[in-house]
Structure formats: C-alpha cells, structure tokens
Amino acid sequence: MxxxxxxxxxxxxxxxxxxxxxxxxxxxxxxxxxxxxxxxxxxxxxxxxxxxxxxxxxxxxxxxxxxxxxxxxxxxxxxxxxxxxxxxxxxxxxxxxxxxxxxxxxxxxxxxxxxxxDGSFVIARTKIDKWDWSMLKGKSLIGSRKGSMPEMVSEYVQKKNGLQPFTDVNIIQNISFDNQATAFSSGTGDFLQAFEPSGAILEKAGQGHVVAAFGEDSGKxxxxxxxxxxxxxxxxxxxxxxxxxxxxxxxxxxxxxxxxxxxxxxxxxxxxxxxxxxxxxxxxxxxxxxxxxxxxxxxxxxxxxxxxxxxxxxxxxxxxxxxxxxxxxxxxxxxx
Missing domain, CATH: 3.40.190.10 (Periplasmic binding protein-like II)
Structure with missing residues (x-):
C-alpha cells in the first residue's frame, strides 16, 4: 500500500x-x-x-x-x-x-x-465451456500487485470457492500490468487475470480464451x-x-x-x-x-x-x- x-x-x-x-x-x-x-x-x-x-x-x-x-x-x-x-x-x-x-x-x-x-476476467490457454473455480487449483495465475483491488477481489473469489491463494494457486505478482498479456502469450502462467481489451485481443490471436469474470462472483x-x-x-x-x-x-x-x-x-x-x-x-x-x-x-x-x-x-x-x-x-x- x-x-x-x-x-x-x-x-x-x-x-x-x-x-x-x-x-x-x-x-x-x-x-x-x-x-x-x-x-x-x-x-x-x-x-x-x-x-x-x-x-x-x-x-x-x-x-x-x-x-x-x-x-x-x-x-x-x-x-x-x-x-x-x-x-x-x-x-x-x-x-x-x-x-x-x-x-x-x-x-x-x-x-x-x-x-x-470488478472488470477483470480469467484468461485460459484453451477454451473451457463450463468453468469452475476449482480449475485454478495447482495452477499458476498471473495476478496483480498486493493491495490492489483486482488482487483483493481475485483472492476473495478464490476463498469463496474453497481455494487458498498462494497455497492452492500460485499467484505470479512480479510482472508489471502493461506486460502481463505479453508474458502470458509467451508462455508464462496457466491463467491470466486481465482487463479488456487484453482478453479480446488474445482470443483474436488464438492465444487465450476468456472463461470467467471475477466481478460476477465478487458481487457489486x-x-x-x-x-x-x-x-x-x-x-x-x-x-x-x-x-x-x-x-x-x-x-x-x-x-x-x-x-x-x-x-x-x-x-x-x-x-x-x-x-x-x-x-x-x-x-x-x-x-x-x-x-x-x-x-x-x-x-x-x-x-x-x-x-x-x-x-x-x-x-x-x-x-x-x-x-x-x-x-x-x-x-x-x-x-x-
């Protein structure tokens, strides 16, 4: 902070x-x-x-x-x-x-x-028709900096769905915001927490798929x-x-x-x-x-x-x- x-x-x-x-x-x-x-x-x-x-x-x-x-x-x-x-x-x-x-x-x-x-989305490497938050378990997620609202919402949603952040999910926080989509497209992380238009651009390039919205689970x-x-x-x-x-x-x-x-x-x-x-x-x-x-x-x-x-x-x-x-x-x- x-x-x-x-x-x-x-x-x-x-x-x-x-x-x-x-x-x-x-x-x-x-x-x-x-x-x-x-x-x-x-x-x-x-x-x-x-x-x-x-x-x-x-x-x-x-x-x-x-x-x-x-x-x-x-x-x-x-x-x-x-x-x-x-x-x-x-x-x-x-x-x-x-x-x-x-x-x-x-x-x-x-x-x-x-x-x-929250306006961020979960980006996966493959298309997932039926998303479940348990799919993050044992995986890595490119997230946001500590204390930021996107990161707080992400961890809140994970806990709400039975996951323990940093234990069940490896949250990557050492990548700057403007480089996260590039890092994901280059192979870093299993999932990416991203704002638009990153999701739409990755989808168009065939490098990612929007599978869930953090805001739908976090509430207003x-x-x-x-x-x-x-x-x-x-x-x-x-x-x-x-x-x-x-x-x-x-x-x-x-x-x-x-x-x-x-x-x-x-x-x-x-x-x-x-x-x-x-x-x-x-x-x-x-x-x-x-x-x-x-x-x-x-x-x-x-x-x-x-x-x-x-x-x-x-x-x-x-x-x-x-x-x-x-x-x-x-x-x-x-x-x-």
Whole structure:
C-alpha cells in the first residue's frame, strides 16, 4: 500500500482549493467553459462512460471543459489529487480508505460511481465451456500487485470457492500490468487475470480464451468512482453537481445503446484497437453488468468493498460510509 500521508498534509495547505473558473455558469452557451482537471487511474475501455460523456458533449452541456490526464496507477492518480494537480480523480474507492487510514484532515470523498463490479476476467490457454473455480487449483495465475483491488477481489473469489491463494494457486505478482498479456502469450502462467481489451485481443490471436469474470462472483462494489477532496465539495458544490449530471447522461447512453455505437463513440481514445475488438469488449462489459446505471454509491456496495479489503488484511480499522461517500450529487443527477 502506498503511503499518502505527506500529500494529505499538503492537502491541508490547499484546503481552500477552488476549481479553475469555478463560478457557476448560468448560461454555458454565452460564457466560457469551466475547466475541470480529471486524473484517471489508467486508460481503459472499462471507463467507457467517461469517454462517452466527453465525446457526446455531456460535460460541455453542463458548462464544463474536461482536461483529462492518465496517471497510470492508483497511487499516482491519488497523489495528483492530493497535491492539487487534479480536481477530480477516477480511481477505485479503496484508495479513499487508504488515505483515511493515514489520518487525512481533508478526506477524499467518493461522489459518483462509474463501474460497479470488478472488470477483470480469467484468461485460459484453451477454451473451457463450463468453468469452475476449482480449475485454478495447482495452477499458476498471473495476478496483480498486493493491495490492489483486482488482487483483493481475485483472492476473495478464490476463498469463496474453497481455494487458498498462494497455497492452492500460485499467484505470479512480479510482472508489471502493461506486460502481463505479453508474458502470458509467451508462455508464462496457466491463467491470466486481465482487463479488456487484453482478453479480446488474445482470443483474436488464438492465444487465450476468456472463461470467467471475477466481478460476477465478487458481487457489486464501488470499483471505480469519481472522487475529490472534502474541501473541494464545500467550495464548489455546483461544479460537482454539473459533473455528476454529465456522468449520469453518459451512463444512460451506455446502457441504452448498441455495443457498436458505444464502441464508435469511444474509439478516439483507443487508437490502434480494431473496431471489432472495441465492440466485443463493450458487449462483454454490458453482459457482465460492469457499468453502473447511475452514479449512486450505496452502502451495501461500500460494505462489500470493505469486506473484501478486510479479508485481504488491508482494512486496518473500520471506516464510516457517511465519511467517505457523498450521495447528494448522485441522487440529484439520478432524479433529473
């Protein structure tokens, strides 16, 4: 687990943060758009609603101009948020727990959910028509780093199905995220835990087969959410509301549209990924209920996340839902 206490201290010094040009825009067509800096943990098709909101102009309809930055790591995205290099971050809600455990005086608060299940899949070397988690026993699985939500979910699902991680299953954790699919295609590991489009690409190349979704067995949780500092919510609530309204519009689009249409909208963010791959991934995430239908983070999902963290030994002390989740903006956006 990365330590962010030094940045939490820095956050105190910048508690009066206001978003760039954060005065409410009564008429966004006649006034300059308000800039909001967003740091996403990685670039992923799993975050399709975000790219839809940008490309379909939903943020601009709310008077917002999004400056999107890809941090390539949850710790990096959180660091940018705490250091006032971003106004909003898109990361797993577990990171707000880590910050809270470090004694932050300006807590990072989750306010809008994007994904509601783990988005990783089990990739096998051969096609398996009837998957059973016991098939992992005695095998090696390329997994994720300790303390990351993908790894915690993987171990949680294994235990739920009678397996003991690292005893029954050899979890390989010394391969960087961006090299895992290449390592698997080169012969490392019996199975791979991967996010899309790795699964679809491996299938097309005949080097792997998607056989199971971790998210279907782990249950719903606030897997990827928008978050900001408590001080920002206090200083710019109108901005956060506008942002959440745009997220809801994008979620409506993603759930109401055919995979081909969603894929076409997000294509500019995934240069080099074939249209058929994008379409297959969108279809898979729609089928596995990965995308939240609204931005609301409910307590049952949050409690499930805490249970998974506790099982992994990463929850040092209990944290209150009310302290780390603000549902005000999501409720208003959902009701529009």
């Amino acid at each position: 990365k330590k962010w206490s030094q940045f939490a201290t820095l956050g105190i010094l910048t508690a009066a943060l206001t978003l760039t040009a954060c005065s409410p825009n009564k008429d966004s067509s006649n006034e300059a758009l308000q800039t909001v800096r967003v740091s996403e943990v990685i670039r992923s098709i799993f975050y399709a609603p975000q790219y839809v909101a940008i490309e379909k102009g939903y943020f601009k309809e709310e008077g917002l101009d999004i400056q999107l930055d890809t941090a390539w790591g949850g710790d990096k995205a959180m660091t940018r948020l705490l250091a006032d290099q971003a106004d909003i971050a898109l990361i797993g809600a577990e990171t707000t727990v880590y910050v809270q455990q470090q004694g932050a005086t300006d807590p990072v608060v989750n306010f809008a959910q994007v994904t509601q299940r 949780l606030p897997y990827t959410v928008y978050m900001t500092k408590s001080s920002t919510i206090k200083s710019a609530p109108a901005t956060i509301q506008k942002f959440t309204n745009a997220v809801q519009k994008a979620q409506n689009f993603v759930h109401a549209s055919q995979p081909e249409l969603v894929a076409a909208v997000i294509a500019p963010y995934f240069e080099g990924v074939a249209p058929e791959i994008l379409t297959a991934v969108v279809k898979r995430y729609q089928a596995t209920d990965g995308w939240a239908k609204d931005p609301l983070i409910d307590q049952e999902e949050f409690d499930n996340m805490k249970a998974i963290m506790k099982d992994a030994g990463e929850l040092k002390a209990d944290v209150k839902y009310e302290e780390l989740v603000n549902t005000t903006f999501a409720k208003k956006a959902k009701a529009k």
